[in-house]
Amino acid sequence: MAKPTDLVQGTRDLSILRTLALQPMHGWGIAQRIRQVSNEVLQVHQGALYPALHRLEQLGWIRAKCGESENNRRAKYYSLTPDGAKYLRQEQAQWKRPSLAIGLVLEMS
């Protein structure tokens, strides 16, 4: 299996928000989920994940709450705020157009 590619900042935030859109999740879970969803192709560098989460929290896009994890450990669960959801929708629309276009160009050649 090839080593997964690190996500760059803009896409990292988006991936985090997208993951949280499905359900509230703790940091570890977010990292796992991104890897699984991208078929082990993408990963969030662990050192960068937590600063990113704290930044998104400061921006008011996600909210943190304490909870119990699956294996009964105390964990910090993050969830998407309405503002975060709005931002995600905007960015998704922004993101689709160039990626669609690049897809078309690449298939042509």
Add this chain to the structure above:
Amino acid sequence: MRWYYKLPLRLRSLFRKDKAELDLSDELQFHLQNQIDEFVAQGMNPQEACHSALRSLGGIEQVKEECREMRRTNLIENFLQDVRFGFRMLRRSPGFSILAILCLTLGIGANAVVFSWVEGILLRPYPLVSHQERLVALSGTVRDERDETSWPDLLDLRRSCTLCEAVFVSNITGATLSIGERAEVTTGSIVSAIYFDAIGVHPILGRGFEPGEDTGRNAHPVVVISYHLWQTRFKGDPEIIGKTQRFDNVVHTIIGVAPEGFYGTFVGRAMEYWVPLSMLEVYDGGSGKLEDRGARWAEAYVRLKPGVTRNQAQQEISAIATRLEAEYPATNRGRGIKVWPLWETPFNHARHLLPTFKIMVVVVMFVLLIVCANVGNLLLVRSFARRHEMTVRLAVGAGRGRLLRQLATEGLLLSSCGAAGGILAAYWCRHALVLLFPGDAMYLPGQIDGRVLGLSSAICLIVTLAVGLVPAFQTRHLALADTLKTEASAVMGARGRAWFRSSLVVLQVTLSFILLVGATLLMQSLRNIRTTSPGFSTTRVLDTWIPLVAAGYEAPRAKTFQDELIQRVRALPGVEAAAYARAVPLGYGSFSSTSIAVDGYEPQPNEQPTAEYNEVSPDYFATLGIPLISGREFTRADDENAPRVAIVNQTMVVR
């Protein structure tokens, strides 16, 4: 972006720091635990799994620090931390701190003092006068030379100027004020009736002048007195309004008392009273000056309407002056009217002080630059001593930005202390400018207002940047491993960086040299002025001024008084000689001039030989130490009945 998400977060990380730290720690611990579990499940032994998990996170402290960075309140928190730390550093080396703060106090204080003077004397010269930014001075011109204006011209200007809100006269004048046994010369203003309304100052007792009180010849002997005069000479008499008082031996009715802190509108003097223009004859001599368009004596101000610039006003006023030229060619040919910003007011001390202030501003800027170089150098030297500390900070995960902020905060602490000291010094020195004019009853108040404080703070910030970041420049090059390893043997920095220190020293020496040369030249010319002989003795000679007529003496009584006074003064031990003169050399009084006819000389048709003369008493030449080349001095015998005599100077004899 909603504040109700953010505010609790910020407050939490600011005030419940321990809780936030604990949460962060827990969160990362939870992550590590999961990672270790995963690695163990993949078949690693627990210890190996622990190391791998830490490695993949990339240093737990670094991640924590980054997370803290993300909480924006870090800024405030770090700042407070830096301030505390900075104070500790200052306390640890008190010698350095005191030296640096004194230097900065000198630099910032000198600037604040000069700014307060410029503000109080040139930019906002008239306390209590409203909207001084719309006030301009006004003078006449004759063929581009400055002259005064005449009252009829001003009246025409007031009528036709659409951009002017008010045009008013405020001439300085003096009068002898006799209260009881004492007579005293006081300085006052002779003003238009609209004066107090135009400047927005309202008497605290009684009233200002009424419209029409500036017309008629000597028709309105009324006076508004200053708060100071009211308190000192009238002992704050609450029933003062309506009482009468002699000014220059003319009875005036006191109609108002100006508010405390109002000193009139003349840069350099504090006014004690104000009288309306109708009293011009009493104060200025000459008759009919108010009606005569050719009599130019008025010193005027204009209040512009809001939003009108000086240039716009000048254009309109010039057009009016041109029209007056056409209408009254006999008196107004070649004459214009010019407006001046207050700091260039041609008829008070503003004009004399402006060049001095320009020099002062340059000098204090130089001083500030030298101070910056000096303190920068001190900090730089100290930063070498702190290289190890900086290196360790970098090594344990501080960002360079964070180090920079810390250094800037330390600089800010120093310059804030300096600025506080400087402003305090400026407050003490705000009235100190008069000390440069000893013997002259000058009134030159500095003013410390928002603008002066703002400017001083701006200087403080610039100094902080200039000074605090010098050592930051140094840390920019810190190579972690090298410095840590070679710290023991490290001396004053690599050769490559020494140029920076050298250039600071060069800058400092250069600036000091320039200042030194300037100061020496100034002292030199001052000494030349002192040692140049003006032709009379300048040491051991005192002069005074006694306006007897204004105090109510008629000619014969004045003469008796003079004779008696001079006898008594001569009798004083230590007095060699005493004399009277109408005007003293280099004094304020001007010499009179008269036309002369010399025997055997036929003047050209359009030539009118005149000579300036002075009226002096016996012993005048002996008193002033002026040598007589031939002949004799006046004596007591040269009175009204003796043949008329005169003494002429060498220039006149040669001609």
